[in-house]
Amino acid sequence: MAQHVVPPKVYFAVFTALIVLTATTTAISFLNLGPWNTVVALGIAFVKATLVALFFMHVKYSPRLTQIVVAGGLFWLAILIAFTLSDFMTRGWLPISR
């Protein structure tokens, strides 16, 4: 579990990527891609968040336990959202007789 020192080069590279991605996502938001707008915006956000977590927060170099904790947190968020949507998305399914 020795501390890993990340060279600043890596930080600058990640930083550049983040700024570029921010510019990209803002630019793309002006194009009309239909439903893909949401997908792209969230996809880019996800990539950015992953970059921050892996490098700025050192998850890439962290002990296994830390990585499990992070994954666990996201998994629970997914449970919260997915199971709630299981209600909202299926509400109209049962055909109502008339």
Added chain:
Amino acid sequence: MSSAAIAPLPSEHPVEPRVNYLNATYGVKSWLLTRDHKRIALLYLASITFFFFLGGLFALLIRLELLTPAGDLVQSQTYNKLFTMHGVIMVFFFLIPSIPAVLGNFLIPMMIGAKDLAFPRLNLLSWYIYMVGATFTLWAVVHGGVDTGWTFYTPYSTASSNTHVVATAVGIFITGFSSILTGLNFIVTIHTMRAPGLTWFRLPLFVWSHYATSLIFVLATPVIAVTLLMVAVERLFHFGIFDPRLGGDPILFQHLFWFYSHPAVYIMVLPAMGVVSELVTTFSRKNIFGYKFVAFASIGIAVLGFLVWGHHMFVSGQSVYAGMIFSLLSFLVAIPSAVKVFNWTATMYKGSISYRTPMLYAFGFIGLFTIGGLTGLFLATLGVDVHVHDTYFIVAHFHYIMVGGAIMGYLGGIHYWWPKISGKLYPEAWARFAALVVFLGFNLTFFPQFILGYLGMPRRYHAYPPEFQVLNVMSTAGASILGVGYLMPMVYLVWSMRYGKAAPANPWGSTGLEWDTPSPPPTENFPVTPVVTDEPYHYSPGEVEVVG
């Protein structure tokens, strides 16, 4: 564990005076600024005991009102405030912190051979946060109370109630952080501070169940916090998040609420299960049957417990398909509970069973939890829940688990570790008698409520049709017996602190590192970090019999 010899009967010779955590320092400040996990546990013990009796007082008033069908003792709104404050106080300020913050705090470091929790200052902070939250809620209680039910359903709580919803919600919000910090502290402690040789599968099951509880603390509590925040904001600033007039959905609130509150019911019962595992092994002088199954059952309950919250919403207008999923998963979560019950029973097989008070409470727990749990299956069954939802059947179900189960576990644990905590023995005869009174009073109080519920008596009713009276009278009679049963330990435990016999280090002949320290333990628990070489519950060195 390193010394597994059976201790002799409690020795008659007083132990020589010794510096321990109780007498190491004196004065109010030494308690209010302590970072010793054992003293913090006692701070919690005092606070939750206060809240238990306050909640119990409200329960008695509820029961008195329900003695007659007409709403004649108090007014409707007063009654509504009574059950709300009863539920809120019992759940958030008594039962959730009860075993974890008192026994867990006291014992986890000792059970794993550590000097303290990983973050002692955070531990003290948890208690202060709890007290601040409690103050808010008490303020609300004193200034007229709150009448939403402990569930705070919108839009009643945001738009209709004219009582102190925000103060109460803020109180619970704040107290939530105390739970979070306690859970966080336990998780980190159990991961990083175990004594050498104490592998995961050598941990006492009490520690396993607290680990599982802590997972729930950490993963569920933030959601109730943000949910209550939304309710407060909607009520105060007229934001529209759940407001149906804007197209908002009150059922979304219910999802958020139960995402926390269902796992929270396992916060209330898992620690008690941990206690029962310790009691059954000690008083059967046996290793636990199926250690790994019991250990993983705790984790299984904690994880699966997150997937079933929609079973509180079967008739709420939730989609029937979601109802189906939640029903199925509710049955799954019953299995690990069943595994535990069966393993405790099997542990007694060919044991050497002693009927000391803690074991009596363990018997009570097993029986009443089983009844409460099995009736939970009725509720998880879609077709039956439609009829019994929001009737006294529900009230009976959860009191069987929370009062019959969790509180029995708590009382059993308090008696079991009382010699360690106080350095004194409690009076055994009185204690057995009290346990019996509690058991009888309990069943008389809550069994009739199952019948009432299936008959159709709705809960949260201030007045009810006259044909339900007989059963309600039984219930009220039981509650008064139960109240006496709870007062007795209160009296004799306090009495024993002064007049009780001095306790030896290990009065029950238990294994477990906490019994390796003197009673009461010194501030740093262990002068030298112990090294663990034995399996848990190593009562009979050498001989192992294969069953089945």
Added chain:
Amino acid sequence: MAEARGPAAGAAPAAHAGPRELQHHFDTMEQQRDASSLGMWVFLVTEILFFGGLFLAYTVYRSQYARAFAEASRHLDISLGTFNTAVLIVSSLTMALAVFSASTGRRRAVLVFLLATMALGGVFLGVKAVEYGHKFHDHLVPGLHFRFPGPYARQAEIFYSLYFAMTGLHAAHMVIGIGLLTALVLQARKGRYGPDYYTPVEVSGLYWHFVDIVWIFLFPLLYLIGRHLH
């Protein structure tokens, strides 16, 4: 078993071998650092779920009222939003560099980078305040003479309720973060943090980055979704 104890054994660290930062109940610095780091990560998990409640509310309403949300979103200022996103990214960089400087013993640089991070955090909050001011001026604060032109007024009010709840909570976290950094700065001025002890810097850094990540999601969800409509 009667061993001699210090006068206030619970309150003061007992005499102990090891560096002065080692608290009495830990055996080694390594154990202490692991504990702090794990503790912060577990705390961040609670934060994920804390914000998760709001993200859930957003997801549910967005899926029901997509059109209204898009319309409402168009009243947010995308240039200020993008600017603030960039500010936070820079602040994350400076924070990472502060940790780096501490771990490599550049004690002055630690201070500089911490101050820079704080300043950027301040800029973010300033811009946010300006935006809130605009919304107030445009009658877009729910519950307070909310007025929204066009047919989507009511669902737009939900959007703005969520907007204020989410960004408000995020801003509150920024304020806490700046508070943490202030405490670090006070210690860093004394040159406290170096290669053998910088856990507080590292752990506060985790918190700061987390708050950045929350914004990374808030930005597209709140600002970008309706942009392409016109």
Added chain:
Amino acid sequence: MDQGFPLFPRQASSMAPHVDNLYFYLLAVSFFFATLIALSVIYFAIKYRRRSESETPPGVEGSLKLEVAWSVIPLLITFTFFFWGTKLFFAMNRPPTDALEIYIVGKQWMWKIQHADGQREINELHVPVGRAVRLTLTSEDVIHDFFVPAFRMKKDVVPGRYATAWFEATRPGRYHVFCAQYCGTKHSAMTGWVEVMDPLAFQNWLAGGTGSESLASAGAKLFAQHACNTCHRPDSLARGPNLEGLFGKTVTLQGGRTIVADESYIRESIVAPNAKLVAGFQPIMPTFQGLISEEGLLQLVAYIKSLSKAAPSPAGIPQPVKESAPEREAPK
């Protein structure tokens, strides 16, 4: 206590015996397991009681076989609960098509009931025996819950949307209605009665009403009064979609999603017309939220529904029922 001392609720709907059978099955299984556990604990406690303070029983190795057995057997048993319970639940949520329709609005703290023929009542619901009845429920303020224990029927009544429930009464009599969702101060007073009558008596009761107009025609009046017909009209001047035949049809929304036009959809179209825009139309319809009461909305819904039906279903088809005269559950 002239009411007697009942221990079991009366069965007065077609669903009640089904629910009770499942309940008895659950009781039997629970009784079995509870007794099994209790007897084992008692038996072990006596048989293996501690006889001397120094005895040490042998340790016991766990048994995988047992662990699997007592996980899998209960699991399989719970599956039977699941399937049976779910089957019932779906039946409870699928009203028969020829059901008599009744509209109920809950508000703090009363039930307002409208029959299709226009009769209105408060906290009393008259229904014929032997005929499926479908309830459309909504609330004016907070969540309520319409609960009839004798029918084993319960449904939350949520503001801002419609809930549906149904029952078929099987015995004439008078049965409790409770509000089962906590709704404020007088929650426990939000009770009433269902009067199950034999069909002829029900017809008489309907006829003896105050002669008010039917729901649909009240709706038609509202439709004109709120000038809905300026936009919704069959001719070329129409700015809104034609509502004839709308009910039950699949509507294509803007963005391509489709939705079946049920009661909730129609209600939403009136109070929040722009939440779901019909494809090909502009969002010009104003909201009528706050302008039309929940009862008015129900009348409009009934009217729009009537536009889709050849003839509105007549109330209470007489069917001879063998039951004796109505038993009174509890004369008030």
